[in-house]
Amino acid sequence: MTRPATVEEALPEPLDPRTAPVPRYGQASLADLLPAVLAGQGVHDDQPTRLTLEPADRVCVFLVDGMGWQALRDHPAEAPFLTSLLSGSAGGTGEPITAGFPSTTATSLASVGTGLVPGKHGLAGYTVLDPDAGQLMNQLRWQPWTDPYRWQPFPTVFQRAQNAGIETSQVSAPHFQHTPLTKIALSGGTFLGRLSGEERMDLAAARLAASDRALVYTYYADLDGNGHRYGVDSAHWRQQLRYVDGLARRLAEQLPPRSALYVTADHGMVDVPEGPESRLDFDEDWELGAGVARLGGEGRARHVYAVPGATADVYAVWREVLADQAWVATRDEAIELGWFGPADAVADRVRPRLGDVVVAMTGNAAIIASRNEPNESALVGMHGSMTPAEQLVPLLQVRT
Structure with a gap:
């Protein structure tokens, strides 16, 4: 007769944080993109990368918020033009590149704009602790206020390009012009605000043609917004992907000679099902809350700040409770593992x-906080972790 398993034996083993798929920093990550572009324009500075891109005098980077590699690859009917470019991704390898960790907008845009990894530029999550103020700081909304240049003191790649004689422009929605995130991650050269996607594509092409050496950055946000509200593969998301595909084609068809267009993204996304099995509520779970002073990050990637002396206990409990649903590491472990x-x-x-x-979630579960983060907790699509659906992004190219 077989002895029934005990409760302890039936629980899954906690995941080893060493098995997490670490971003490809220094080789093929978002932080490597603009340093590789500048190298191709003859500007070699102190941000070395092993990512190699064919030289071009005029370069435009079109970043689509939320357009993950896997989701794009899974929707060829909605994105025929972008799909036709997949085989040439990442300098002709046909492979994706990676976002950093966490795979979230503030972190990724800072990595793109500075050419630095999250551990150096410092925007290491959606919300993180401001140790000087003793409170959580939202790095996308920049709340509560802190000096942007204290928070991220390094020059942007755009500033370095402009100083090297490359005419540099950012073409985006007007309301982004004066945000702290733009100032410390995307500033340099000329900011040009345009409301519609079509206006941005037309102006980006015109800015390329206006100079012999140019670097232009343009951005589109609504694919991400529809993924958050309705989910990846929803009718709203697919309609937005069709629109993005048309924008990319419109820009590509207007490229002047000696140009390269790179289409990329800041992260992908996963849909988190309803129900307590997938939405673990920190605000209602006494085990997860024990010994925790503050909960930072977002549903798929959490920074957990322990009360003094409780780190070891918090680490042990979160590993046990989340088991095979997350990679859980101490701060020192995460740093040493290169997250x-x-x-x-x-x-x-x-x-x-x-x-x-x-904490970096696997599968499609999330750690929500229904009382303290009601809006974020209600999202359908989420991101932040290191799963392929979130971390892998395209680097598509069109050259003239």
């Missing part, structure tokens, strides 16, 4: 911003 970039690149000013415990 935020090479360990020696993580700046001393950034370390205390990271959680005492860092």
Whole structure:
């Protein structure tokens, strides 16, 4: 007769954080894109990368918020033009590149704009602890206010390009012009605000043609917004992807000679099902809340800040409760494993911003906070972790 399994034996083993698929920093990540572009324009500065892109005098980067590699690949009917470019992704390898960790907009845009890994530029999540103020800081909305240049003191790649004689422009929605995130991640050269996607594509092409050497960045946000509200593969999301495909084609057809267009994204997305099995509510779970002073990050990637002396207990409980639903690491483990970039690149000013415990979800579950984060907790599509659906992004190219 077989002895029935005990409760302890039936529980899944906690995932080993060493098995998490770390972003390809220094080789093929968003932080490598603009340094590789500048190298192709003859500007070699102090941000080395092994990502190689064919030289071009005029370069436009079109970043589509939320357009993950897997979701794009799964929707060829909605994106025939972009699908036709998949085989040439990442310098002709046909492979995706990676976002950093967390795979979230503030982190990714800072990596794109500075050419630095999250552990160095310091925007290491949706919300992280401001150790000087002793409170969580939302790095997308920049609340509560803190000096942007204290938070991220390094020059942007756009500034370095402009200083090297490359005519540099950002073409985006007008309301982004004066945001702190734009100032410390995307500034340099000329900002040009246009409301419609078509206006942005037309102006981006015109800015390329206006100079012998040019770097233009343009951005579109609504694919991500519809994914958050309705889910990836919803009718709303698919309609937006069709629109994005048309924008990319419109821009490509207007490229002047000696140009390269790169179409990429800041992250992908997963849909989180309704129900307590997939939406673990921190605000209602006494085990997850025990010993926790603050909960940062977002549903798919959490910074957990312990009360003094409780880090070991918090780490043990979160590993046990989440088991095979998340990679759970201490701050030191996450740094040593390269989650935020090479360990020696993580700046001393950034370390205390990271959680005492860092959590990256697998599958399609999320740690929500229904009372303290009601809007974020209600989202259908979420991102932030290191799963392929979230971390892999395209780097499509069109050349003239």
